[in-house]
Amino acid sequence: MSFSKSPLIVIFVLLTATGATHADEPASLKESIARIHEVASAKKYYDLSEKEKALIKEISEIGPDALPHLAELLKHDKRAVTVVAAEAIEEIARGVDSIDAKFLPAILHGLDNDHSGLPNVLAKIRTKKARVEYLSRYLSDRTSPGNQYQNGFSWYGAEFLPSIVETIRSDSGLSSSDAYLLGAALRNFPEKDGKAAAQQLMKLVEDRNTKIQTKRAVLTMIGNLGPPALVVEDRILTIWENQQDFRSEAESALVGIRSKKTGVILADQLKSKPDLLLLRDIAEVGPAAESAGTQVAELLDHSDWELRLGAARTIGFIGYHGADARLVELVNEPSDVRLNWVAAETLGRLKSKDALKALNDAAKKHWHPAVRNTAKTAVSKIESNSNYELKHHKENFPFEYYDYEYMGIELPADYHIPAVVDPSSLSARQEAHPELIGKLTYPSEIVSYGASDEEEQKAEQGDDVIIAVNEGNMVEHRRKISVTPDVGIRVPKGWLLGSDRGEWGGELVFKGDDSEHYKILEENIDGIYKLGERYIAVTGLSHLTLNDGIIYELKFVDGKWRAERWRALPGAPRSSGQLKSGDVMVVTSGGGIVVLSANGDFRMAANTPKPERSTK
Structure with a gap:
């Protein structure tokens, strides 16, 4: 009697495709998990030993099959064991797009026990319950917005939108702190999700049942979405033109999304209150703020040297050509070598051919080598009709803007x-x-700043905690001192x-x-x-x-x-x-x-x- 072997083959394939079971796990997984108890010693992730790091790498290479064991270890009574388990889970999560929802309780337990890498894991549990939990923890974390919770918003922005809208609609109202943090979250949304988010938020603004203060906050939030939110530009312009009570927030939104009115708005603000940070913001907007150029250029002769410097810098980023002649003069202004550097680069950014003679002269004769180099580069950009590349990531525009503060001239190894x-x-x-x-x-005083809730943070997280200071808890401290002078004449x-x-x-x-x-x-x-x-x-x-x-x-x-x-x-x-x-x-x-x-x-x-x- 003959028989077919095909069914046996099918069964074997099905078993291997579903992954190892607890009863039939590879020996390497069992051994690696067992060794966690042997090598674990660190109380914090930054104290991990080389042995612990090597074991974490070994387990992470096994992949998701290790997650059931690691999730169980997050509840272990030995802190060092949970630290290794949490780090291994985070490493595994890096290589996958989603994590099974059955691990949510264990991950939340780990977060409750201050395992700082687990927000990235929670972000990859892509259920409504996990999204609500993620947003809640982000809003309550003292270190937000500058922490790992931002990653989830940048990976899966639109998936968080229902939870964000629900938080905004909350009967308890939207606090200023939550509004600020939600705005920061929206700033990290992927560009592809910006349009949908803007439409949803604009409905809240236009809803008659939305509280006045909430409308103000949401309008400001929309600006954080950037140009993708131009889809609601006309609706925001209607508010800006017709609703005086919301004009300030509408302006903030219009500038944020790079509206066609951006230059007009920023020029009015600058005229009302000249400010270096505002000049930097205008520069970051770029060519969309070119119509503010006339107002910016007026500051080139301001008595405040920092405003003068900022004006020269900003003109290059917005592409305003009405001040080329004055910038040429500033390349050789004797009082401020920084202004010489900035004026030279700005003329290069503007590709001002009328400045070539002055720039060539500066490239050869200026007393400072950094200005000579900057003028030489400007000439090259003008003659080749090429643009300047960013030296820093686009999210770090302040570093780009203040680049003139470090001219790159190293000191000799030994100077006297x-x-x-x-x-x-x-x-x-x-x-x-x-x-x-x-x-x-002589008497003086030292002014410093700290957190009003410093003691509470220590009580909650231990004396070695890094104290979080933000707009909501910052307080000024003044201490009287007696000073022995360092120099005098x-x-x-x-x-x-x-x-x-x-x-x-x-x-x-x-x-x-x-x-x-x-x-x-x-x-x-x-x-x-x-x-x-x-x-x-x-x-x-x-x-x-x-x-x-x-x-x-x-x-x-x-x-x-x-x-x-x-x-x-x-x-x-x-x-x-x-x-x-x-x-x-x-x-x-x-x-x-x-x-x-x-x-x-x-x-x-x-x-x-x-x-x-x-x-x-």
């Missing part, structure tokens, strides 16, 4: 500070009169004294022989010198993304010392000193070593002085 000492300086007088410094102390009837406390601030003060004292300037003071017939203060700070340096001229006017900006440095001062010639040398962050003469001219230091004092 001049040892020439002005006999009227504090250091010279102190050598002869050690008791002098005690008489020149003798002047008639008293002293000009300065202090540099790094990120904690600094100031320039006058202290009279009769103990009168007053603050002249709130800046970090690196040095005070007599340069020719002038008294000058070298000021600035390099901290995190900040890199600013300014030289002030100090004048005695109407019985008081006053400070006026005289020259900008190509970077914050790291140190300074006076040469035998009387010129002042300044070592800057990113701008090289520069020398300033009494007539206000700068030059690069050809050679650093003899190594009586050195800094590496």
